[in-house]
Amino acid sequence: MAKDSGVQGNIIIVGAGITGLAAAEWLRRDGWRTTLIDPVLPGSSEQASFGNAGLLARASVMPVASPSLVRKAPAMLLDPGSPLYLRWSYLPRLLPWLIPFYRNLSPDRIAPISKALSQITFDTNEQHLALAKGTPAERHICSGDFVTLFRNREEYESDTLSIETRKRYGLVPSTLTREELLQRDPNLGPQYGFGTVFEDYKWLSSPGEYVSDLFEAYLGEGGSFRQGRVLDMTPGSRPSVTLEGGEVLSADKIVLTAGVWSSPLAKKLGVKMRLVAERGYHVVLKNPAFTAPQPYMVTDAKVVMTPMQDALRIAGVVEFASIDATPAKAPVNLISKAIARVYPGLEIDETESWMGRRPTTPDSLPVLGEASGAPNILHAYGGQHIGLTIGPKLGRMVAALASGRKPNIDLSDYSVDRF
Numbered sequence: 001m002a003k004d005s006g007v008q009g010n011i012i013i014v015g016a017g018i019t020g021l022a023a024a025e026w027l028r029r030d031g032w033r034t035t036l037i038d039p040v041l042p043g044s045s046e047q048a049s050f051g052n053a054g055l056l057a058r059a060s061v062m063p064v065a066s067p068s069l070v071r072k073a074p075a076m077l078l079d080p081g082s083p084l085y086l087r088w089s090y091l092p093r094l095l096p097w098l099i100p101f102y103r104n105l106s107p108d109r110i111a112p113i114s115k116a117l118s119q120i121t122f123d124t125n126e127q128h129l130a131l132a133k134g135t136p137a138e139r140h141i142c143s144g145d146f147v148t149l150f151r152n153r154e155e156y157e158s159d160t161l162s163i164e165t166r167k168r169y170g171l172v173p174s175t176l177t178r179e180e181l182l183q184r185d186p187n188l189g190p191q192y193g194f195g196t197v198f199e200d201y202k203w204l205s206s207p208g209e210y211v212s213d214l215f216e217a218y219l220g221e222g223g224s225f226r227q228g229r230v231l232d233m234t235p236g237s238r239p240s241v242t243l244e245g246g247e248v249l250s251a252d253k254i255v256l257t258a259g260v261w262s263s264p265l266a267k268k269l270g271v272k273m274r275l276v277a278e279r280g281y282h283v284v285l286k287n288p289a290f291t292a293p294q295p296y297m298v299t300d301a302k303v304v305m306t307p308m309q310d311a312l313r314i315a316g317v318v319e320f321a322s323i324d325a326t327p328a329k330a331p332v333n334l335i336s337k338a339i340a341r342v343y344p345g346l347e348i349d350e351t352e353s354w355m356g357r358r359p360t361t362p363d364s365l366p367v368l369g370e371a372s373g374a375p376n377i378l379h380a381y382g383g384q385h386i387g388l389t390i391g392p393k394l395g396r397m398v399a400a401l402a403s404g405r406k407p408n409i410d411l412s413d414y415s416v417d418r419f
């Protein structure tokens, strides 16, 4: 692929979930000749970007690794009714990730991690609009409140660390009594006596269609797509990828945005990468008799319930198991029980379930930039529970870095070499 005058050059983007698609689109807008490569079509159910809760979580500044987990995790792992699962045979392979994860559970890590999270989450609404505006994907962006449900006020107030951390970034929700919750939603079950509410939130009515609409818009503007699996990557002044089947494609630059599958490719480049599949599940109720007035975070089950297109989606749960292990039944049962608690009057008949893989690092921060010793290959992955939220911003920062512009935030926390 030769460099044309009037374009920045050729660039290959490996992986077309929300992160890769956003990177490809911003690179295309920046004048690059872009080729996205993925074995599946964007918007397919194999992607984490398909089945998430659809929440653009502008207030999610707390790391996955929070100090209270040290106390709670052992009991949670032994309790089949808790939203944390581990397949014990997977433990030896999890250890290289678990040890640094454990180190990040210390209270003094919260402030730097939450600062690094806040600078990539705070403008998610604007970032999604900038990406989707004028494309069919825009129709999927819904606006309203985001309510968190607690059993009582004490439960909310006991998490002083989250409250104090969020306060530092001006993220102070209003509170709701049981009566106020019922005024908003008369169907709410008796278990929930207290709530908090953030205004000016956004969510997607169909994350899968959002991604496929963005993809169609990208193709319509001249972006290219190649269906295939990248097996190897070679850095250098003319970096290349090797596809399944042996074909080699070279370009001026390459971007690695393959979600949790980025890890084996990064390791081939000599990068010490620590990324696991934090597996999560969703249950979708098709055409429910009634739905939620806005998204809920349901704290006792650690699930998000989102009103979507002709459906109510409940997503969450953390399961540590190998990336290709078959989906388990217990998380789906746990989610179904949570639905029955939130909406005891809702008949659960036509449902679908799904399992997806959050790409999660031990410090809850994404990876962004080039690795030392592997020039012209940019990395962007590790969005954990907020990968949909930050995907457009990561993609935009990739485009800036590829063109030699430095984004005006401190990027050192996201360094590829930090593990």
Ligand SMILES: Cc1cc2nc3c(=O)[nH]c(=O)nc-3n(C[C@H](O)[C@H](O)[C@H](O)COP(=O)(O)OP(=O)(O)OC[C@H]3O[C@@H](n4cnc5c(N)ncnc54)[C@H](O)[C@@H]3O)c2cc1C
Pocket (backbone or CB within 6 Å): 014, 015, 016, 017, 018, 019, 020, 037, 038, 039, 040, 046, 047, 048, 049, 050, 051, 052, 053, 054, 055, 056, 057, 228, 229, 230, 231, 257, 258, 259, 260, 261, 262, 278, 279, 280, 281, 282, 304, 315, 316, 317, 355, 356, 357, 358, 359, 381, 382, 383, 384, 385, 386, 387, 388, 389, 390, 391
């Ligand atoms: C249950 C659940 C609920 C969630 N809820 C939310 C939420 O409400 N809000 C939020 O912000 N985030 C949420 N997330 C997280 C979010 O979905 C992910 O962090 C995000 O989708 C990751 O996007 P990605 O583009 O990095 O990866 P993916 O969407 O997984 O895309 C990676 C792509 O890379 C491709 N690929 C893999 N290997 C190769 C290869 N060798 N060559 C080429 N391509 C390859 C794959 O086929 C895939 O298409 C949730 C996740 C789960 C599981």
